Amino acid sequence: MADLYERGGGDIRNARRLVAFVGVYIILVSQFLVFSKPVEETLTPPYTGLALIGIGIVVLGQLMPARPFLRRLSDSTALGDRAFWILAGASFSALAMMAMYFFTTYARVNYIPVVTVWLLGMGCYIYAFKPGQDFFDxxxxxxxxxxxxxxxxxxxxxxxxxxxxxxxxxxxxxxxxxxxxxxxxxxxxxxxxxxxxxxxxxxxxxxxxxxxxxxxxxxxxxxxxxxxxxxxxxxxxxxxxxxxxxxxxxxxxxxxxxxxxxxxxxxxxxxxxxxxxxxxxxxxxxxxxxxxxxxxxxxxxxxxxxxxxxxxxxxxxxxxxxxxxxxxxxxxxxxxxxxxxxxxxxxxxxxxxxxxxxxxxxxxxxxxxxxxxxxxxxxxxxxxxxxxxxxxxxxxxxxxxxxxxxxxxxxxxxxxxxxxxxxxxxxxxxxxxxxxxxxxxxxxxxxxxxxxxxxxxxxxxxxxxxxxxxxxxxxxxxxxxxxxxxxxxxxxxxxxxxxxxxxxxxxxxxxxxxxxxxxxxxxxxxxxxxxxxxxxxxxxDFAGRCRFAADVAGRFASYLGTQIQETHTDQKIYLLSDAIFIYGTHPSTPFLSHSRPAVNFPDPLENLTVISGEVIIAPPSRMEELELWARDHPGGDLRYTYDCKDPILLMYTVP
Known part of the structure; x- marks a missing residue:
């Protein structure tokens, strides 16, 4: 390919560059269109013809003879470096826009090719304004x-x-x-x-x-x-x-x-x-x-x-x-x-x-x-x-x-x-x-x-x-x-x-x-x-005073999520909930618990039937209730979590 380029002369290289870009661009468009559709069992993938047209244009650009018209066109400002790279930047960004639309339509989830073309477009646009022959001196x-x-x-x-x-x-x-x-x-x-x-x-x-x-x-x-x-x-x-x-x-x-x-x-x-x-x-x-x-x-x-x-x-x-x-x-x-x-x-x-x-x-x-x-x-x-x-x-x-x-x-x-x-x-x-x-x-x-x-x-x-x-x-x-x-x-x-x-x-x-x-x-x-x-x-004044997350309920939600994530059991986890402390009110809980749930139990604890290995968690408002229940059901693991100096969560693992 390099031989073909040299044989044709360098005086129409700007025209050849534009033609080659059009061909490569058409190939890119065809591949984005292919990727935006589900895979089908077929002899040729969709848009194969469009890709072949792009390949043909790339080859044709290298075979273009150095005619006077093409020389004048190649020397014009319209095909100069700045115009070409601005066009390339706008074209790649437009391609990213088109690809984004098709990917959204066909529910594709891997947008790395789209972002890559978008970044390439931005790079081309900036390169259009390079101060000298070398962009980076x-x-x-x-x-x-x-x-x-x-x-x-x-x-x-x-x-x-x-x-x-x-x-x-x-x-x-x-x-x-x-x-x-x-x-x-x-x-x-x-x-x-x-x-x-x-x-x-x-x-x-x-x-x-x-x-x-x-x-x-x-x-x-x-x-x-x-x-x-x-x-x-x-x-x-x-x-x-x-x-x-x-x-x-x-x-x-x-x-x-x-x-x-x-x-x-x-x-x-x-x-x-x-x-x-x-x-x-x-x-x-x-x-x-x-x-x-x-x-x-x-x-x-x-x-x-x-x-x-x-x-x-x-x-x-x-x-x-x-x-x-x-x-x-x-x-x-x-x-x-x-x-x-x-x-x-x-x-x-x-x-x-x-x-x-x-x-x-x-x-x-x-x-x-x-x-x-x-x-x-x-x-x-x-x-x-x-x-x-x-x-x-x-x-x-x-x-x-x-x-x-x-x-x-x-x-x-x-x-x-x-x-x-x-x-x-x-x-x-x-x-x-x-x-x-x-x-x-x-x-x-x-x-x-x-x-x-x-x-x-x-x-x-x-x-x-x-x-x-x-x-x-x-x-x-x-x-x-x-x-x-x-x-x-x-x-x-x-x-x-x-x-x-x-x-x-x-x-x-x-x-x-x-x-x-x-x-x-x-x-x-x-x-x-x-x-x-x-x-x-x-x-x-701030970090050591437990002032973040607005209120006790917000802070408890974070401790709850961490405690659930650190609880190594396959059994159920119950939260003694009330009007304020409820699993699911703060997104910090499912994030920290890695989406592991806890069962809200607003009723009196004495009505809860549990089996060995299950976990009961109490917020500040129901800690005393869990402490009394644990005394009546000894042998389990009772643990307090403190927010600065104040207990904020009590967990009991049923024996």
Whole structure:
């Protein structure tokens, strides 16, 4: 084949490349169509003719003579490298969309080929904007590493510290799973079949692709709390370099390093990196990374960076709903640049087009799924939205306030949940998301960022923070959940806090350029104080106090699941249930018990007939009843499980 290619001459290679691509693409289409249908006993599989056509086109492309028309066509911009790779990227993404549709129709459960083609499409699109002849210049990369070696080492050390705070006894702290963590675990296990085997599907605005990755973790490490929480811990650790990159692009290296430290040891960020129920944590590294590549691409006029930012944003849609807020904010940001910074932005329209082109092309499969299942895309809004749920109308009627007043109050509440209200929901900490010292730095940085909004970088930072704050305030309920939902805005808040600290020191005459020792000493005192506060807040005030999982019933459900899983008997397990403690109310129980059931028994224990080897479990409300019954039926194994210092579960194995 190589001989044929050389014999025909290289002057029509672009035309041959296009023809070969069409042939290979047709073969791929035929194979996806074959794979989407059940296997039949036949002489030739379905769509064999289509595959043969593709093979013929591939061969024909290599036999094309180098005629003048083909030479001119091959030299045209329409068949140039950029046009070809953009076409390839769009075609592969469209093929993934088509394959996803057919696989869904014929109930196929292995979507690895679909995801592979989708990733290939994103790679082709990014490659279209390669800066030179070689997409990856190893020598240039090594030179950049040498120049930034101090930065790289410092960020790496921060990542090590952040990882230690997030992975330390990950499966044991918090010591219980909340109900939503159990639900995430069960749905992740359900991705092996059914609609969630489709990597572009959604469940409760969790992307199926993200759930599938959690299931991979559980396949590797077992269906354990550690495996369930592994991806959040990884995502929380990745936030450090991503926040550093965005902060450095906005304010320089000092701001980047300060922001990375602040988020690395934020007690709220540490906590939500250690539980699986709140997927906003993944947005704390994905969103800064998307914004970094867009901003650096526009500023440096490097289209490949902008294109990469666009495809990452599209992939973010297969993780969690933070992507929806970021996409909306960036659309407004682009329009503001177009109208308010026209002279500066018109020389960067190519980069903006590369970003949005990458976003829409990579969104093909997920976009089709949203069209097919719009309810999955708006699931959270439909259930917890201020407008859709009827909450706004009901509040207007009960308080007599107008809609604008209520909406403004909700935005204020979401803002204050960062700096004032305790972070109870999905946490249980009496402290707000930001400490008092962090709040001072943040408020100073917030004002400075607003003052500098005429700079496109600071305009983006303001948009990032306020888009998340307004989205939480205006579209999400209940208000008590604002604290964990404001994780969307936490990277922006930490960058603002870093700006605030840096500027406060400079205002006091302790600038980096004037007196590095004094600046370093001041920063060190503040950061060490914050480190001590955050680690104490999480590991001493929270982790050791049994505050997670909302209430006793939620904590009991987790202990119950663990106890059932650890009970080595084939006999029945009975739970002395009541109106509060019931098997089946919290998904954490079946997840931890590996779906092994317990029989709810609400009647008096004296009415229960049991045989040797069966197990009776009592919640706190019926422990005394089981203790008395065990005295009347001695010889069995009576065991208590404690929640901190309080007994929460009593188990008796019948002799």
């Amino acid at each position: 190893l020598s240039g990369f090594l030179d950049a590493v040498r120049k930034r070696r101090v930065e790289i080492v410092l960020v790496a050390l921060l990542m090590v510290g952040a990882a230690a705070a997030r992975f330390h006894r990950l499966g044991e702290i918090p010591r219980v799973l909340d109900g939503d963590e159990g639900a995430v675990g069960l749905m992740a296990q359900a991705t092996v079949e059914g609609r969630l085997s489709n990597s572009f599907a959604m469940w409760d605005n969790f992307g199926a692709l993200y759930l599938q990755l959690i299931n991979v973790s559980m396949n590797l490490f077992g269906a354990t709390p550690f495996a369930l929480r592994l991806l959040p811990a990884v995502g929380g650790t990745l936030a450090i370099p991503c926040v550093y990159l965005l902060a450095r692009e906005i304010g320089g290296r000092r701001i980047g390093m300060l922001a990375a430290f602040l988020i690395a040891f934020s007690h709220s960020h540490i906590h939500f990196s250690r539980i699986a129920s709140v997927a906003y944590i993944q947005g704390t590294w994905l969103a800064p990374l998307e914004l970094y590549f867009l901003l650096s691409g526009i500023r440096k006029r490097q289209s490949w960076r902008a294109a990469l930012g666009g495809v990452i944003l599209a992939a973010h849609f297969s993780v969690y709903l933070t992507s929806q807020v970021i996409a909306g904010m960036l659309l407004v940001f682009t329009l503001l640049l177009l109208f308010l910074y026209r002279s500066w932005f018109k020389t960067r329209l190519v980069q903006a087009a590369a970003f949005w082109g990458g976003f829409f092309i990579a969104l093909f499969p997920a976009g089709l799924y949203f069209i097919m299942q719009p309810g999955e895309f708006t699931n959270r809004l439909d259930k917890e939205g201020m407008f859709q749920s009827g909450w706004l109308q009901a509040t207007m009627e009960s308080t007599g306030q107008g809609a604008a007043e209520i909406l403004f109050g909700r935005v204020v509440h979401s803002f204050l949940s960062l700096i004032y209200y305790p972070a109870f929901d999905f946490y249980g900490s009496p402290a707000p998301v930001l400490s008092m010292i962090s709040t001072v730095m943040f408020l100073a940085g917030l004002g400075l960022a607003f003052w500098r909004a005429r700079n496109p970088s600071y305009l983006l930072l303001n948009g990032y923070f306020w888009a998340a704050t307004i989205a939480v305030g205006m579209f999400a309920l209940p208000p008590s959940a604002d604290s964990y939902r404001m994780l969307m805005a936490l990277p922006a808040a930490m960058i603002m806090a870093a700006i605030g600290l840096d500027e406060i020191l400079q205002m006091f005459g302790v600038s980096w350029n004037a007196n590095r020792f004094a600046y370093g000493a001041g920063v060190s005192i503040v950061l060490l104080s914050l480190l001590a506060f955050n680690l104490q807040t999480y590991y001493l």
